[in-house]
Amino acid sequence: MRMEGICKSFEEIKVLHNLNLTVDEKEITCILGPSGCGKSTVLNIMAGIIKPDGGVLKDNKNKVGYVFQEDRLLPWKTVYENIKIVNKKATDLKVKNLVNIVGLNNFENKYPAQLSGGMRQRCSIARAFNFESEMLLMDEPFKSLDYDLRIKMVKSLIDIWHKWNNSVVFVTHEIDEAILLGNKIVVLSKNPCTVDTIVNINIPQHLRSLDDRELIGVRTRLIKILSKQKKESTFKSA
Numbered sequence: 001m002r003m004e005g006i007c008k009s010f011e012e013i014k015v016l017h018n019l020n021l022t023v024d025e026k027e028i029t030c031i032l033g034p035s036g037c038g039k040s041t042v043l044n045i046m047a048g049i050i051k052p053d054g055g056v057l058k059d060n061k062n063k064v065g066y067v068f069q070e071d072r073l074l075p076w077k078t079v080y081e082n083i084k085i086v087n088k089k090a091t092d093l094k095v096k097n098l099v100n101i102v103g104l105n106n107f108e109n110k111y112p113a114q115l116s117g118g119m120r121q122r123c124s125i126a127r128a129f130n131f132e133s134e135m136l137l138m139d140e141p142f143k144s145l146d147y148d149l150r151i152k153m154v155k156s157l158i159d160i161w162h163k164w165n166n167s168v169v170f171v172t173h174e175i176d177e178a179i180l181l182g183n184k185i186v187v188l189s190k191n192p193c194t195v196d197t198i199v200n201i202n203i204p205q206h207l208r209s210l211d212d213r214e215l216i217g218v219r220t221r222l223i224k225i226l227s228k229q230k231k232e233s234t235f236k237s238a
């Protein structure tokens with residue numbers, strides 16, 4: 001999927017300007033960028049939820065899954081039913097396996113109101129995995145989870161993605177998530193949002209560890225880019 005020259009304004013605010021971004025087939029593309037720069041807007045345009053003012057989308061996928069920042073579960077359905085509903089052909093074994101992967105095995109008959117925020121989000125992640133989309137868009141899906149659980153979910157995502165081999169676009173504020181997951185990390189800038197830097201990582205995901213020398217180098221580079229952006233935006237608003 002390619003975004004070419006995408007522009008989007010909300011009233012007088014120009015959010016995206018001439019944005020070019022490629023999501024490679026069967027790869028994980030991570031998107032990092034300052035708060036409010038337009039990351040969710042990019043995903044919403046990819047999903048067809050909002051229309052750009054200009055530019056084109058090429059090779060768009062028909063079957064797109066989306067994990068939003070909030071869980072969006074059906075309150076009258078149980079954990080099991082919420083996962084099953086998006087793919088009625090999924091076997092009981094498959095749904096139960098997904099429930100296990102996200103660590104909700106003792107909660108499959110509970111309703112969303114009986115779960116914590118993090119558990120609800122894990123249920124919505126299992127639901128997205130069950131949907132078997134050609135392209136999965138994930139908007140800070142692990143935001144409500146603590147660090148250990150987040151790293152565990154990153155590893156589960158890698159395992160499932162290996163089996164399933166689709167394209168994933170993963171928006172995050174967490175550099176460690178991006179360097180564990182991304183074949184490509186796209187850093188966006190703010191005001192208006194455009195591609196600042198692209199970092200490719202060639203180490204296969206299942207061989208990555210946060211103390212790899214190459215990944216430590218990538219982390220340092222990303223920290224520098226993001227803190228430079230922060231300084232520039234403080235300077236602009238001063």
Ligand SMILES: Nc1ncnc2c1ncn2[C@@H]1O[C@H](COP(=O)(O)OP(=O)(O)OP(=O)(O)O)[C@@H](O)[C@H]1O
Binds near residue numbers: 038042
């Ligand atoms: N429907 C909308 N109407 C008006 N303004 C909007 C709308 N959606 C987004 N915006 C504005 O567009 C800008 C980018 O928002 P967006 O949510 O895409 O950023 P983001 O990078 O995902 O933010 P965060 O990192 O905080 O989640 C913000 O200034 C936001 O207020």
